[in-house]
Amino acid sequence: NAGVMQNPRHLVRRRGQEARLRCSPMKGHSHVYWYRQLPEEGLKFMVYLQKENIIDESGMPKERFSAEFPKEGPSILRIQQVVRGDSAAYFCASSPQTGYFQETQYFGPGTRLLVL
Protein backbone atom coordinates (compact mmCIF):
# COMPACT_ATOMS: atom_id res chain seq x y z
CA ASN A 1 0.00 0.00 0.00
CA ALA A 2 1.77 3.10 -1.18
CA GLY A 3 1.96 5.97 1.25
CA VAL A 4 1.14 9.58 0.58
CA MET A 5 2.99 10.73 -2.49
CA GLN A 6 4.05 14.23 -3.28
CA ASN A 7 5.70 15.57 -6.36
CA PRO A 8 7.87 17.12 -7.25
CA ARG A 9 10.14 16.59 -4.26
CA HIS A 10 12.07 19.72 -5.12
CA LEU A 11 10.88 22.69 -7.12
CA VAL A 12 12.81 25.77 -8.12
CA ARG A 13 10.97 28.80 -9.42
CA ARG A 14 11.89 32.38 -10.25
CA ARG A 15 9.94 35.20 -8.71
CA GLY A 16 6.67 35.73 -10.53
CA GLN A 17 6.33 32.17 -11.80
CA GLU A 18 3.69 29.69 -10.76
CA ALA A 19 4.30 26.66 -8.56
CA ARG A 20 2.11 23.59 -8.65
CA LEU A 21 2.51 21.02 -5.92
CA ARG A 22 0.77 17.67 -6.18
CA CYS A 23 -0.33 15.27 -3.49
CA SER A 24 -1.74 11.80 -3.97
CA PRO A 25 -3.30 10.56 -0.73
CA MET A 26 -3.08 7.03 0.48
CA LYS A 27 -5.47 4.61 -1.16
CA GLY A 28 -8.86 4.86 0.47
CA HIS A 29 -8.21 8.26 2.02
CA SER A 30 -10.57 11.05 1.08
CA HIS A 31 -9.23 13.82 3.31
CA VAL A 32 -6.17 15.87 2.45
CA TYR A 33 -4.34 18.52 4.45
CA TRP A 34 -1.63 20.89 3.35
CA TYR A 35 0.98 22.34 5.69
CA ARG A 36 3.84 24.74 5.22
CA GLN A 37 7.10 24.71 7.12
CA LEU A 38 9.04 27.90 6.70
CA PRO A 39 12.78 27.90 7.37
CA GLU A 40 13.47 28.03 11.11
CA GLU A 41 9.75 27.81 11.87
CA GLY A 42 7.34 25.09 12.76
CA LEU A 43 4.60 23.53 10.73
CA LYS A 44 1.57 25.63 9.97
CA PHE A 45 -1.76 24.39 8.72
CA MET A 46 -2.88 25.78 5.38
CA VAL A 47 -5.96 23.99 4.10
CA TYR A 48 -8.12 20.93 4.63
CA LEU A 49 -9.94 19.38 1.70
CA GLN A 50 -12.22 16.51 0.95
CA LYS A 51 -12.94 15.33 -2.55
CA GLU A 52 -14.21 18.33 -4.53
CA ASN A 53 -14.67 20.42 -1.36
CA ILE A 54 -12.57 22.85 0.61
CA ILE A 55 -13.50 22.31 4.23
CA ASP A 56 -11.19 24.78 5.91
CA GLU A 57 -8.79 27.19 4.25
CA SER A 58 -8.23 29.40 7.27
CA GLY A 59 -4.47 28.92 7.06
CA MET A 60 -4.14 29.87 3.43
CA PRO A 61 -2.72 33.26 2.51
CA LYS A 62 -5.51 35.33 1.07
CA GLU A 63 -3.82 35.97 -2.24
CA ARG A 64 -1.88 33.89 -4.75
CA PHE A 65 -2.55 30.55 -3.02
CA SER A 66 -5.26 28.08 -3.96
CA ALA A 67 -5.91 24.40 -3.45
CA GLU A 68 -8.13 21.80 -4.98
CA PHE A 69 -8.85 18.12 -4.60
CA PRO A 70 -10.77 16.99 -7.68
CA LYS A 71 -12.90 13.91 -7.93
CA GLU A 72 -10.17 12.24 -9.96
CA GLY A 73 -6.48 12.82 -9.55
CA PRO A 74 -4.23 14.33 -6.94
CA SER A 75 -4.75 17.34 -4.74
CA ILE A 76 -3.03 20.42 -6.10
CA LEU A 77 -1.61 23.34 -4.14
CA ARG A 78 -1.07 26.22 -6.51
CA ILE A 79 0.99 29.30 -5.79
CA GLN A 80 0.79 32.07 -8.33
CA GLN A 81 3.42 34.75 -8.83
CA VAL A 82 5.76 33.23 -6.27
CA VAL A 83 7.91 35.44 -4.07
CA ARG A 84 11.04 34.60 -2.12
CA GLY A 85 9.03 34.31 1.09
CA ASP A 86 7.17 31.34 -0.39
CA SER A 87 10.36 29.27 -0.17
CA ALA A 88 9.48 26.52 2.26
CA ALA A 89 8.72 22.84 2.63
CA TYR A 90 5.13 22.01 1.81
CA PHE A 91 3.74 18.85 3.34
CA CYS A 92 0.61 17.02 2.46
CA ALA A 93 -1.13 14.56 4.74
CA SER A 94 -4.15 12.34 4.28
CA SER A 95 -6.61 10.57 6.54
CA PRO A 96 -9.41 8.17 5.88
CA GLN A 97 -12.25 9.83 7.69
CA THR A 98 -13.13 12.77 9.81
CA GLY A 99 -11.28 15.97 9.76
CA TYR A 100 -8.38 17.72 11.30
CA PHE A 101 -6.44 15.57 13.67
CA GLN A 102 -9.30 13.41 14.81
CA GLU A 103 -7.79 10.65 12.76
CA THR A 104 -4.15 9.81 12.44
CA GLN A 105 -2.74 11.67 9.50
CA TYR A 106 -0.21 10.14 7.18
CA PHE A 107 2.32 12.56 5.85
CA GLY A 108 3.94 12.73 2.47
CA PRO A 109 7.66 13.37 2.04
CA GLY A 110 7.12 17.04 1.28
CA THR A 111 7.97 19.34 -1.60
CA ARG A 112 10.82 21.77 -1.09
CA LEU A 113 10.09 24.97 -2.95
CA LEU A 114 12.92 27.39 -3.60
CA VAL A 115 12.13 30.75 -5.13
CA LEU A 116 15.10 32.49 -6.67
Add this chain to the structure above:
Amino acid sequence: KNEVEQSPQNLTAQEGEFITINCSYSVGISALHWLQQHPGGGIVSLFMLSSGKKKHGRLIATINIQEKHSSLHITASHPRDSAVYICAVDTGNQFYFGTGTSLTVIP
Protein backbone atom coordinates in the same frame (compact mmCIF):
# COMPACT_ATOMS: atom_id res chain seq x y z
CA LYS B 1 2.58 34.08 23.06
CA ASN B 2 2.31 30.84 21.12
CA GLU B 3 -0.67 28.61 21.74
CA VAL B 4 1.69 25.63 22.00
CA GLU B 5 5.02 25.73 23.80
CA GLN B 6 7.54 22.93 23.78
CA SER B 7 10.58 22.37 25.94
CA PRO B 8 13.40 21.91 25.61
CA GLN B 9 14.10 23.34 22.17
CA ASN B 10 17.21 21.24 21.80
CA LEU B 11 18.19 18.09 23.62
CA THR B 12 21.32 15.95 23.43
CA ALA B 13 21.36 12.59 25.16
CA GLN B 14 23.63 9.58 25.45
CA GLU B 15 22.37 6.34 24.01
CA GLY B 16 20.28 4.50 26.57
CA GLU B 17 19.10 7.57 28.45
CA PHE B 18 15.47 8.19 29.33
CA ILE B 19 14.20 11.28 27.52
CA THR B 20 11.27 13.56 28.24
CA ILE B 21 9.92 16.26 25.95
CA ASN B 22 7.24 18.58 27.28
CA CYS B 23 4.35 20.37 25.60
CA SER B 24 2.13 23.00 27.19
CA TYR B 25 -0.83 24.60 25.48
CA SER B 26 -3.11 27.48 26.29
CA VAL B 27 -6.25 26.60 24.34
CA GLY B 28 -9.05 24.11 24.86
CA ILE B 29 -8.39 21.03 22.80
CA SER B 30 -10.15 17.96 21.54
CA ALA B 31 -6.93 16.10 20.76
CA LEU B 32 -3.17 16.42 20.96
CA HIS B 33 -0.67 14.84 18.62
CA TRP B 34 3.00 14.07 18.73
CA LEU B 35 4.81 14.07 15.40
CA GLN B 36 8.33 13.04 14.52
CA GLN B 37 10.23 14.78 11.74
CA HIS B 38 13.33 13.00 10.53
CA PRO B 39 16.49 14.80 9.39
CA GLY B 40 15.44 14.29 5.78
CA GLY B 41 12.20 16.15 6.52
CA GLY B 42 9.72 13.29 6.49
CA ILE B 43 7.02 13.47 9.15
CA VAL B 44 5.46 10.59 11.01
CA SER B 45 2.49 10.80 13.33
CA LEU B 46 3.42 9.08 16.60
CA PHE B 47 0.44 9.51 18.90
CA MET B 48 -2.98 11.04 19.09
CA LEU B 49 -4.20 11.66 22.65
CA SER B 50 -7.31 13.06 24.20
CA SER B 51 -6.73 11.72 27.71
CA GLY B 52 -4.47 9.50 29.75
CA LYS B 53 -1.51 7.70 28.34
CA LYS B 54 -0.46 5.75 25.27
CA LYS B 55 2.52 3.51 24.68
CA HIS B 56 4.10 2.29 21.49
CA GLY B 57 7.34 0.39 21.80
CA ARG B 58 9.83 2.61 23.60
CA LEU B 59 7.64 5.67 23.25
CA ILE B 60 5.14 6.81 25.86
CA ALA B 61 2.88 9.83 25.62
CA THR B 62 0.85 11.28 28.47
CA ILE B 63 -1.59 14.12 28.70
CA ASN B 64 -3.07 16.05 31.61
CA ILE B 65 -6.09 17.92 30.32
CA GLN B 66 -6.60 19.93 33.53
CA GLU B 67 -3.01 21.18 33.48
CA LYS B 68 -2.94 21.54 29.67
CA HIS B 69 0.26 19.61 29.48
CA SER B 70 1.58 16.60 27.61
CA SER B 71 4.85 14.73 27.75
CA LEU B 72 6.58 12.43 25.31
CA HIS B 73 8.97 9.94 26.85
CA ILE B 74 11.54 7.80 25.09
CA THR B 75 12.98 4.91 27.06
CA ALA B 76 16.38 3.41 26.24
CA SER B 77 17.06 6.07 23.64
CA HIS B 78 18.91 5.15 20.47
CA PRO B 79 20.70 7.23 17.81
CA ARG B 80 17.90 6.44 15.37
CA ASP B 81 15.56 8.40 17.67
CA SER B 82 17.41 11.56 16.61
CA ALA B 83 14.76 13.76 15.06
CA VAL B 84 12.59 16.78 15.68
CA TYR B 85 9.54 16.03 17.81
CA ILE B 86 6.55 18.29 17.27
CA CYS B 87 3.50 18.72 19.47
CA ALA B 88 0.25 19.71 17.77
CA VAL B 89 -3.15 20.48 19.26
CA ASP B 90 -6.58 20.42 17.69
CA THR B 91 -9.12 22.80 19.17
CA GLY B 92 -11.94 21.42 17.08
CA ASN B 93 -11.89 24.23 14.57
CA GLN B 94 -8.24 25.15 14.42
CA PHE B 95 -4.98 23.55 15.18
CA TYR B 96 -1.62 24.73 16.28
CA PHE B 97 1.90 23.38 16.24
CA GLY B 98 4.79 23.77 18.61
CA THR B 99 8.13 24.75 17.12
CA GLY B 100 9.55 21.35 17.88
CA THR B 101 12.24 19.79 20.04
CA SER B 102 15.40 18.75 18.25
CA LEU B 103 16.72 15.54 19.80
CA THR B 104 20.20 14.17 19.15
CA VAL B 105 21.11 10.82 20.67
CA ILE B 106 24.84 10.15 20.75
CA PRO B 107 26.14 6.57 20.56
